[in-house]
Amino acid sequence: MRIIIVCLLICFTSNVFTQNCDAYKRQGEIKKYEACKKQKEAYKFYQFTKEYQELLDEAIQIDSTYDNAYWAKSIAYLKSGDFLSWKPLIDKAVELNPQMHLGYRGWCRYQFFRDYKGAISDIEEYERIIKDDIGYCQNGDYHLLIAKAICYKAIGEKDKAIKIIEDYLKDNDEESDxxxxxxxxxxxxxxxxxxxxxxxxxxxxxxxxxxxxxxxxxxxxxxxxxxxxxxxxxxxxxxxxxxxxxxxxxxxxxxxxxxxxxxxxxxxxxxxxxx
The missing domain is CATH 1.25.40.10 (Tetratricopeptide repeat domain)
Structure with missing residues (x-):
């Protein structure tokens, strides 16, 4: 089951913009459609190249409210350790589309920064928005509820961490990740x-x-x-x-x-x- 989930995450990451561009056009959001097409051009290049970043900048120039371009730009900075450049970009993506990016930012705050309280805040706000299964972290290793439990443990709330994991396992025992x-x-x-x-x-x-x-x-x-x-x-x-x-x-x-x-x-x- 976990292998399937990881594969789906990989496919989602690589195909999300192909799937979404036409959707913007059907909804009459022509600027976002054009920005999305420009973003697709960026994916021909390695994330750390000048061409990749410049094409995403062009997407933002086409539509400054196109959240996926900010998110995509942020990834290269995150992977390279330039967290000061990553933060305002991911924050902008979350501001424009919290339902899409809030869980991701929460995971990154835990994984890369050990910002446990910040991660808890993001994940719990994401739960309030989604009101359903909030899904897995970006690499598929953890359900976001388990990541939240680890964060609670890290700030000393071990009983709460135990309860979160045990509650999760009651409904997901066979998918123990x-x-x-x-x-x-x-x-x-x-x-x-x-x-x-x-x-x-x-x-x-x-x-x-x-x-x-x-x-x-x-x-x-x-x-x-x-x-x-x-x-x-x-x-x-x-x-x-x-x-x-x-x-x-x-x-x-x-x-x-x-x-x-x-x-x-x-x-x-x-x-x-x-x-």
Whole structure:
């Protein structure tokens, strides 16, 4: 299911303007139709090229209320780390069409800036506007409700984060995505409820086996004084890490990510425990 969702996101990103241009014409919005066609020309060029940006500037000159051109311009700045240039462009896109861009901005505020309160504000406002399923983040890794839960955890509201994830899983248990049970398991671990933590980490193991997940399973066993399982599981975590089974994002680090240094440090500690 998740693979299908990601494919749809990719297709949506690449085809949205082809689909929308004629719609503007049918609605009698000729300026937006012309701006949309100009934007399509920009997609012949790499996002970081001068030609790409200039064609989008021309689209905005045709219709200064055409939100997609501001959004498209912002992407290159976001990917290059020029956040000062990204912010006014995405803000303009949101101002012109919040239903289209608010959820995206909320995700970016979380993913790239760790602006947890800002992300919560955007996602919750997006929920009020949509009044239905608010969908997934741009890369398809998380439903936006899970991203919101992580943000609540980050600002110290762990009980609220747990409730958001558990409520989501009640209706979406079979579509558990990549990391939902993992983050829920980590939350319960941090709460000191190791049985619930293990239960969720086991579910994560069944759906998407990760070094990070195995690390927290080992830490649960350690807290529960199950020395044999602790030693066995922390070694499994290192093996999975070396094989590339881990939380991974091409642009940023996932929340609750575990690093090899943490695993190796724990392996050294485990050698001091006798069965």
């Amino acid at each position: 990549l990391y939902n049970y993992y983050h829920l398991g980590v939350l319960y671990f941090e709460r000191g409820d190791y049985n619930k933590a293990l239960s969720n980490l086991e579910k994560q193991k069944e759906s998407n086996n990760l070094a990070d997940n195995r690390y927290y399973m080992a830490m649960c066993y350690k807290k529960m004084n199950n020395t044999n399982k602790y030693k066995e599981t922390i070694l499994e975590a290192k093996k999975l890490f070396e094989e590339g089974y881990l939380l991974n994002d091409p642009y940023t680090h996932h929340y609750d990510k575990v690093y090899l240094s943490q695993i190796e440090e724990e392996i050294n500690k485990s050698k001091r425990f006798n069965p």
